[in-house]
Amino acid sequence: MTDAPIAAPGAGIGATGRALRRITGAAAPILTIVAGIIALWYIAVVPMNMHAAASQAERDGIPVAPDTAIARQELTGTSLALRNTGIIPQTFNQDRPRLPSPHQVAAELWDTIALKRVTSKRSLVYHGWVTVSATLLGFAIGTGLGILLAVGIVYSRAMDLSIMPWAIASQTVPILAVAPMVIVMLGAIGIQGLFPKAMIAAYLSFFPVVVGMVKGLRSPDAMQLDLLRTYSASRLQEFLKLRLPASAPYLFASLKIGIAASLVGTIVGELPTGARAGLGARMLVGDQFGQPLVAWAALFAAAIAAALLVGALALIERATLRRMGIAPA
Amino acid sequence: MPDGIGSQQEVPGQARDAASPVIEARALDLTFETNDGPVHALRDVNLTINAGDFVSFIGPSGCGKTTFLRVMAGLETPTAGEITVNGMTPDEARRARAYGYVFQAAGLYPWRTIARNIQLPLEIMGLSKSERQERTDRVLSLVDLEGFGGKYPWQLSGGMQQRASIARALAFDAEILLMDEPFGALDEIVRDKLNEELLDLWARTDKTIAFVTHSIPEAVFLSTRIVVMSPRPGRITDVIESPLPKERPLDIRDSREFIEIAHRVRDGLRAGHDG
Numbered sequence: 123m124t125d126a127p128i129a130a131p132g133a134g135i136g137a138t139g140r141a142l143r144r145i146t147g148a149a150a151p152i153l154t155i156v157a158g159i160i161a162l163w164y165i166a167v168v169p170m171n172m173h174a175a176a177s178q179a180e181r182d183g184i185p186v187a188p189d190t191a192i193a194r195q196e197l198t199g200t201s202l203a204l205r206n207t208g209i210i211p212q213t214f215n216q217d218r219p220r221l222p223s224p225h226q227v228a229a230e231l232w233d234t235i236a237l238k239r240v241t242s243k244r245s246l247v248y249h250g251w252v253t254v255s256a257t258l259l260g261f262a263i264g265t266g267l268g269i270l271l272a273v274g275i276v277y278s279r280a281m282d283l284s285i286m287p288w289a290i291a292s293q294t295v296p297i298l299a300v301a302p303m304v305i306v307m308l309g310a311i312g313i314q315g316l317f318p319k320a321m322i323a324a325y326l327s328f329f330p331v332v333v334g335m336v337k338g339l340r341s342p343d344a345m346q347l348d349l350l351r352t353y354s355a356s357r358l359q360e361f362l363k364l365r366l367p368a369s370a371p372y373l374f375a376s377l378k379i380g381i382a383a384s385l386v387g388t389i390v391g392e393l394p395t396g397a398r399a400g401l402g403a404r405m406l407v408g409d410q411f412g413q414p415l416v417a418w419a420a421l422f423a424a425a426i427a428a429a430l431l432v433g434a435l436a437l438i439e440r441a442t443l444r445r446m447g448i449a450p451a
Numbered sequence: 452m453p454d455g456i457g458s459q460q461e462v463p464g465q466a467r468d469a470a471s472p473v474i475e476a477r478a479l480d481l482t483f484e485t486n487d488g489p490v491h492a493l494r495d496v497n498l499t500i501n502a503g504d505f506v507s508f509i510g511p512s513g514c515g516k517t518t519f520l521r522v523m524a525g526l527e528t529p530t531a532g533e534i535t536v537n538g539m540t541p542d543e544a545r546r547a548r549a550y551g552y553v554f555q556a557a558g559l560y561p562w563r564t565i566a567r568n569i570q571l572p573l574e575i576m577g578l579s580k581s582e583r584q585e586r587t588d589r590v591l592s593l594v595d596l597e598g599f600g601g602k603y604p605w606q607l608s609g610g611m612q613q614r615a616s617i618a619r620a621l622a623f624d625a626e627i628l629l630m631d632e633p634f635g636a637l638d639e640i641v642r643d644k645l646n647e648e649l650l651d652l653w654a655r656t657d658k659t660i661a662f663v664t665h666s667i668p669e670a671v672f673l674s675t676r677i678v679v680m681s682p683r684p685g686r687i688t689d690v691i692e693s694p695l696p697k698e699r700p701l702d703i704r705d706s707r708e709f710i711e712i713a714h715r716v717r718d719g720l721r722a723g724h725d726g
């Protein structure tokens with residue numbers, strides 16, 4: 123309860139200032155870590171791309187040691203780099219790098235997100251939207267299903283005993299194995315496009331919602347329940363006035379996990395279909411046609427999309443819990 | 452003291468002769484089955500509480516005071532014996548909304564403001580918005596929390612939360628009030644003030660009150676009868692009729708009668724401890 127969730131009148135400026143300070147305060151350690159990761163990434167690029175850079179240099183008539191590709195195969199990327207330090211800069215700017223360097227990925231991202239028209243088949247905004255829309259549909263289905271199952275589990279002993287084991291079992295099935303079957307089967311009965319991917323997203327997201335919601339609906343303590351009994355409240359009133367509001371913090375925690383799982387599910391659903399659109403399809407295209415930059419840009423776009431989705435949910439969570447008067451944890 | 456003394460001593464020839472029994476317990480027994488074996492919480496409890504009584508329960512921790520109150524409220528089922536509330540079973544009485552219950556802890560819902568916490572029972576009863584508002588304002592001023600209706604529970608001190616929970620029970624406005632150490636968390640001054648207010652409310656409304664406390668002065672000051680209990684298994688060792696008048700200023704606590712009753716309660720508690 124360090125930060126007041128209810129802004130007292132006139133606290134606006136103080137709160138904004140505090141929020142700003144919190145953001146800048148939080149940014150410093152994050153930036154440090156990001157800088158560290160980028161540095162490590164650049165270091166890793168050298169041995170990964172060294173052989174290709176050496177061959178390139180050889181073709182351009184620059185002396186390389188050893189001077190045949192076969193002899194160079196005997197060496198690791200690291201020792202090759204140590205013998206040819208002059209060629210190292212070339213490893214950062216390969217056309218078809220084994221591991222692209224950060225600035226290449228950044229340039230590809232900038233190019234495909236900001237410079238391409240969003241209707242273009244090369245725009246990552248277009249592909250991102252294809253993926254995100256299926257993610258949101260699947261997330262909505264999964265959340266709805268998860269909440270319904272949770273209510274059933276809490277109110278029916280039979281459902282408690284019968285559903286939970288199946289819900290757990292469902293999550294032990296490797297999604298990479300199931301996804302193609304679902305896509306193919308639904309495709310066979312004529313269902314294509316958004317919906318099959320959303321099904322897989324829903325399949326992955328309902329589980330955290332069930333688990334969190336059950337815990338939330340069961341969170342009221344004995345006294346809070348007894349209180350309603352002394353009022354002779356109905357079960358519906360008990361649900362609406364106690365269990366449901368008490369479950370809100372638990373539900374939001376689950377939703378944040380669920381939406382990330384939905385995104386993963388959608389991307390997995392885009393891999394096996396030969397789909398031409400979506401971030402998953404871009405990753406596959408990049409891999410299969412030797413365009414690692416395309417795959418890496420799609421990967422980062424997916425990460426950005428996940429961050430935006432989870433961030434949006436966190437904002438909704440804050441606003442809702444504040445409105446409810448529950449101080450955000 | 453023999454068991455079941457309550458059943459022999461009740462209704463002496465006082466002005467309450469005409470009073471009708473509201474709660475009647477006969478040979479109540481309650482054993483909790485726990486993992487560590489049975490816990491005998493109540494044994495052979497006999498007690499009659501008449502309309503308009505203010506009965507205090509006093510006894511060492513764990514002697515079954517809360518359990519007895521919960522039995523009256525139909526929240527716990529006795530293993531033997533019988534109990535009626537307004538001639539009905541406690542369960543029926545509960546469904547008829549015969550009593551308000553103040554728990555040992557405030558138990559406010561954290562997502563509701565104080566006012567909306569107080570309105571919770573009223574919403575369940577289906578009262579109109581204006582009536583809810585009117586009752587909320589009234590009970591808030593009764594417990595001295597005017598102006599705090601819009602605050603959330605965590606913005607209030609523990610004592611204020613407890614007062615809010617009393618206001619919630621008062622808003623429910625049932626004929627019987629079951630109060631489990633409602634003032635345990637409060638400082639002496641506030642406690643005195645709320646004691647006076649509770650007496651005042653009781654005198655004005657003719658409610659029947661069952662009140663659990665650990666404080667001998669509080670029990671003597673408030674009650675028309677004081678029930679002394681002993682632990683393991685919990686039973687009634689003494690029922691003391693108070694000769695104090697219904698009108699009780701705070702300084703009655705210095706009177707000879709008051710001190711005599713307090714002594715008797717203390718002796719009863721000691722006897723329970725040794726036996």
Ligand SMILES: Nc1ncnc2c1ncn2[C@@H]1O[C@H](COP(=O)(O)OP(=O)(O)OP(=O)(O)O)[C@@H](O)[C@H]1O
Pocket residue numbers: 483484485490491492511512513514515516517518519685
């Ligand atoms: N639900 C329960 N399950 C098992 N044992 C219980 C349960 N509730 C109470 N008990 C036991 O019954 C006995 C009486 O408990 P109770 O809460 O009635 O005591 P109390 O007189 O209210 O004590 P205190 O003054 O500390 O509130 C205790 O030994 C307690 O451990």
Ligand SMILES: [Mg+2]
Pocket residue numbers: 516517518555631
């Ligand atoms: Mg108790």
